[in-house]
Amino acid sequence: MQTELLWCDGSSHTSMIGMDSFVDGHGYLAACTAGLPTRGTLAAMRADLDEWGTGGSSPIRYGDLVEEGRALFAQIVGIDASRVSTGSQTSAMTAVVASSLPDGAEVLVPEGDFSSIVFPFLAQAHRGVRVRSVPLASLAMAVTPDTALVAWSAVQSATGAVAENDAVVAAARAVGVRTLCDLTQAAGILPISAAPFDVTVTHAYKWLCAPRGVAFLTVSPAAQEWLRPVQAGWYAGEDVWSSCYGPEMRLADDARRFDVSPAWQAWPGAVAALRHVASLDMDTVWRHGTGLADRLAARLGVAGQSQAVMTVPDPSGAGLAALAAAGITASGRAGRLRLAFHHWNDESDVDAVAAVLGR
Structure with missing residues (x-):
């Protein structure tokens, strides 16, 4: 599957990052809490359970x-x-x-x-x-x-x-x-x-x-x-x-x-x-994550952080709650809202978060 990779300077490059190896992760911005499984991971674990169930482990x-x-x-x-x-x-x-x-x-x-x-x-x-x-x-x-x-x-x-x-x-x-x-x-x-x-x-x-x-x-x-x-x-x-x-x-x-x-x-x-x-090129993966995070920062009118986890103050947890109500999974730590961009995220996630937090 081809996906558009957003770079820190705002430019974009189409590249193979293997997003089709993952379950649908749109709306999931919590890799810093727990990653999503690849389809291969799910298949391997299910096969292992079946094997265990027959005494074949x-x-x-x-x-x-x-x-x-x-x-x-x-x-x-x-x-x-x-x-x-x-x-x-x-x-x-x-x-x-x-x-x-x-x-x-x-x-x-x-x-x-x-x-x-x-x-x-x-x-x-x-x-x-x-x-x-x-x-x-x-x-x-x-x-x-x-x-x-x-x-x-x-x-x-x-x-x-x-x-x-x-x-x-x-x-x-x-x-x-x-x-x-x-x-x-x-x-x-x-x-x-x-x-x-x-x-x-x-x-x-x-x-x-x-x-x-x-x-x-x-x-x-x-x-x-x-x-x-x-x-x-x-x-x-x-x-x-x-x-x-x-x-x-x-x-x-x-x-x-x-x-x-x-x-x-x-x-x-x-x-x-x-x-x-x-199998991935980590430089490409990093540019993808940081590019999306900086694109969101620009949409929200805050300084880009050039990191894959964008954080903003959220001491009351209102931002995290609003995202959850909109079906977006993020996380909060130490009074800050964490938005983590990984393989499965794309600009539609930037649009969805910006729409909620912009309100």
């Missing part, structure tokens, strides 16, 4: 899907699959990082970042771990030699703002500070590589459009040395089918040592979604 087949998903995610974020660990929740992955920091460590975070990237460090206060918050725009400048780790989201959940990721990494490297970046609101919409960061965490149910229950941790070679596999179980073993019983522990020698047992039924759909995302 196989842990080995699920394991093959996990490995394919690991490789696809690695391709999307530009690293080798040996650096990718799989799990179910980003907060649990962040907790692995938090538990690996030394007593008394200082962790630097942006003010208002998502709790899954903040709470695991606050939970280490009993051993002196301290969390210091600064405005997002000041994050790079706030890194000091006394900082043990800087943790932030590449794209902010509440506002859709894109962090100055390169500047933060450069500031951290200059003084030997470790980095943890949450790619949950970036992977699948923003062209971004996991390579510059010591650690990244990503849940795949938003812009990557996978079922909830599939998440990824990436680790640099240096980070693998200091991270402690505190969640190690049978799936972290060098040979998972030889790791089912103790007491001997032989963990994988790459990022798989941080794997946790997969939520099996989520993986058939996740792999179908990741196959689709991996």
Whole structure:
């Protein structure tokens, strides 16, 4: 299916973005809350349920899907699959990082970042771990030699703002500070590589459009040395089918040592979604989303934000309620209305939102 891609300068280009791979998403502007499934995802999950219903499910087949998903995610974020660990929740992955920091460590975070990237460090206060918050725009400048780790989201959940990721990494490297970046609101919409960061965490149910229950941790070679596999179980073993019983522990020698047992039924759909995302050009996807968002900003007479999630103040929730009454799905966070533009959206969504909010 051909779709018109709106660029940030207002020009348009017809390109293949594979919108026909998705269910009809017109009126759905909430990818930052949860993505929509591809048709392949729905078919794969239905087939898996039918197979389960006849006793035909196989842990080995699920394991093959996990490995394919690991490789696809690695391709999307530009690293080798040996650096990718799989799990179910980003907060649990962040907790692995938090538990690996030394007593008394200082962790630097942006003010208002998502709790899954903040709470695991606050939970280490009993051993002196301290969390210091600064405005997002000041994050790079706030890194000091006394900082043990800087943790932030590449794209902010509440506002859709894109962090100055390169500047933060450069500031951290200059003084030997470790980095943890949450790619949950970036992977699948923003062209971004996991390579510059010591650690990244990503849940795949938003812009990557996978079922909830599939998440990824990436680790640099240096980070693998200091991270402690505190969640190690049978799936972290060098040979998972030889790791089912103790007491001997032989963990994988790459990022798989941080794997946790997969939520099996989520993986058939996740792999179908990741196959689709991996086939796309992320620069084109980003231009599509930001172009639509900036087109809406122009219609509403507000400044364009050059981001795929356009946000406007909505402290009372009246704007969100008005959109819902008109059959448009958006979201609200921290007193702001969030309007997320992804693959399935086009200018008809801009027209529909402008008609409601313009009133």
